Amino acid sequence: MSDAAVSPAVNEDETALATPFVKCLVRLIRAQDSYGSWEGQSDAELLADFIVTREQRRAIPIIGDPDPDVLWRLDLFYTAVGLAIEECSGLMASPMMEMSHEGFGCVLLTTGRLVVLSKTLRDVHRFGFETLRKLAAAGTKLVDDAIAVIEAYPDVARA
Amino acid sequence: MSDAAVSPAVNEDETALATPFVKCLVRLIRAQDSYGSWEGQSDAELLADFIVTREQRRAIPIIGDPDPDVLWRLDLFYTAVGLAIEECSGLMASPMMEMSHEGFGCVLLTTGRLVVLSKTLRDVHRFGFETLRKLAAAGTKLVDDAIAVIEAYPDVARA
Numbered sequence: 572m573s574d575a576a577v578s579p580a581v582n583e584d585e586t587a588l589a590t591p592f593v594k595c596l597v598r599l600i601r602a603q604d605s606y607g608s609w610e611g612q613s614d615a616e617l618l619a620d621f622i623v624t625r626e627q628r629r630a631i632p633i634i635g636d637p638d639p640d641v642l643w644r645l646d647l648f649y650t651a652v653g654l655a656i657e658e659c660s661g662l663m664a665s666p667m668m669e670m671s672h673e674g675f676g677c678v679l680l681t682t683g684r685l686v687v688l689s690k691t692l693r694d695v696h697r698f699g700f701e702t703l704r705k706l707a708a709a710g711t712k713l714v715d716d717a718i719a720v721i722e723a724y725p726d727v728a729r730a
Numbered sequence: 731m732s733d734a735a736v737s738p739a740v741n742e743d744e745t746a747l748a749t750p751f752v753k754c755l756v757r758l759i760r761a762q763d764s765y766g767s768w769e770g771q772s773d774a775e776l777l778a779d780f781i782v783t784r785e786q787r788r789a790i791p792i793i794g795d796p797d798p799d800v801l802w803r804l805d806l807f808y809t810a811v812g813l814a815i816e817e818c819s820g821l822m823a824s825p826m827m828e829m830s831h832e833g834f835g836c837v838l839l840t841t842g843r844l845v846v847l848s849k850t851l852r853d854v855h856r857f858g859f860e861t862l863r864k865l866a867a868a869g870t871k872l873v874d875d876a877i878a879v880i881e882a883y884p885d886v887a888r889a
Contacts, residue, residue, distance in 0.1 A: 667828050667838060679826060679838065684844045684879065685886065720843065727844065727886050 586700040587703040588614050591658060592710035596651035620644060621706050635696040643700050648710065649678050649688075655714045656680070656687065660721050662728055665690075670695065680717060684730040687717035707709025746862040747773050750817060751869035755810035779803060782858025782864050794855040796833040804857050807869065808837050808847075814873045815839070815846065819880050820889055823847075829854065839876060843889040846876035 573625075587593055597614045604610070621644060623631075637645075638688060646668065653664035662682040670676030674695030680688035700706035721728045748751055756773045758762075763769070768776060780803060782790075794803075805827065812823035821841040829835030832853030839847035859865035880887045 667836070669824055669826050669828065677826070679840065681838065681840075681845050681848075684845045684848075684883070686840050686845060689840075689843075724829075724843070724886050725885075727883050730883075 580645075580679065584615055584703045587707035590690060590707045590711055591697040592651060592655045592714055593618070593703075593707045595658070596710065599619060599647050599654065601652055612630070615703065618706065621648075621699055622703065623697065623722045624701060628697055628699070629684055631697045635674070636672055637696040638672075640694060641698050642670075644656070645692070645695060648698075649680065650719070652678050652688065652713045656717045656721075659714065659718050660728075662721065664717065670693075682721065685728040686723055687720045687728070688713055702716070708709070743774055743862045746866035749866045749870055751810060751873055752777070752862075752866045754788045754813040755806060755869065758806050758810055758813065774862065777865065780858055781808075781860070781862065783860060787856055787858070790856045792853075794833070795831055796829075796855040796857070800855060800857050801872060802831075804851070804854060807857075808839065811847065811869055811872045811876070812839050814869070815841070815876045815880075818873065818877050819887075821880065823876065827851075841847065841880060841887045844879065844883050844887040846879045846887070847872055868889070 588597075593614075597617060601609065604690050620640070646666075649666040649668065653666050656662070656664040660682070661728055664680045664682045666678060666680050668676065668678045670692060674693065676692045676695075678688070678690050678692055679686055700709060741762065752773075756776060759776050760768065779799070782783070805825075808825040812825050815821070815823040820842070823839045823841045823846055825837060825839050827835065827837045829851060833852065835851045835854075837847070837849050837851055838845055859868060
């Protein structure tokens with residue numbers, strides 16, 4: 572296959588899949604595959620449910636209770652952020668989430684005595700990203716911001 | 731009533747009820763009394779369910795799921811710690827709790843980017859204190875420890 576045959580979207584997906592954050596996310600998903608039923612699936616296939624296109628989003632009611640699958644993906648997403656932070660900084664970042672049954676709440680990631688990420692969650696039942704690239708960008712941004720906070724307060728992150 | 735007629739236990743209870751932490755706790759409980767049904771009750775009566783004597787504790791099974799009442803008291807306890815921290819430091823301390831249905835979990839209190847309290851929760855179904863004095867002492871210790879952390883990292887607490 573020559574380079575010319577590769578569409579820009581495929582190239583974009585490959586770049587997204589190569590980011591440390593998405594690699595962490597895929598690793599977490601594969602770690603839950605106790606029976607090897609996902610072994611034949613590519614990384615992009617495993618992440619398919621994280622992708623919610625504009626049309627799909629429009630089809631989801633504005634108000635709705637998040638189902639266990641979307642809560643599982645949300646949890647994976649923030650755990651992967653924590654894992655990627657740990658890879659970068661060597662400090663364990665543990666996520667903590669609190670949510671109402673309606674999908675409103677917040678998530679915290681802490682290392683030592685430092686809050687490295689604090690985010691309000693809303694419309695969790697529609698959690699997803701338009702493309703793999705946007706998924707990778709969103710996770711990577713959270714990781715980078717957290718690393719910047721750790722660098723600003725290194726002693727607190729180790730306290 | 732002369733001082734001589736007051737038993738040491740009563741005196742001890744009064745000292746406990748006068749601590750800023752217990753005052754916060756009582757205020758939180760009274761704030762939930764929308765219909766005024768607890769107006770005739772003294773502070774000590776309102777806090778009665780927080781007291782679990784040794785005999786009572788022994789009567790509770792070692793393993794058990796926490797009921798909504800005990801979860802409500804646990805939440806009040808840590809919210810009162812946060813409120814007392816705010817009174818002392820002027821910084822809002824918001825609690826966040828995560829728990830399994832079996833009563834194992836953790837609680838975090840944060841102000842700004844600082845984790846001022848981080849505690850593992852276990853045996854929540856037996857949550858309680860032997861005496862009012864011990865309730866006051868436990869809450870006050872958490873408040874004092876949190877204030878010490880804020881004083882150690884004042885800029886992070888305001889970040």
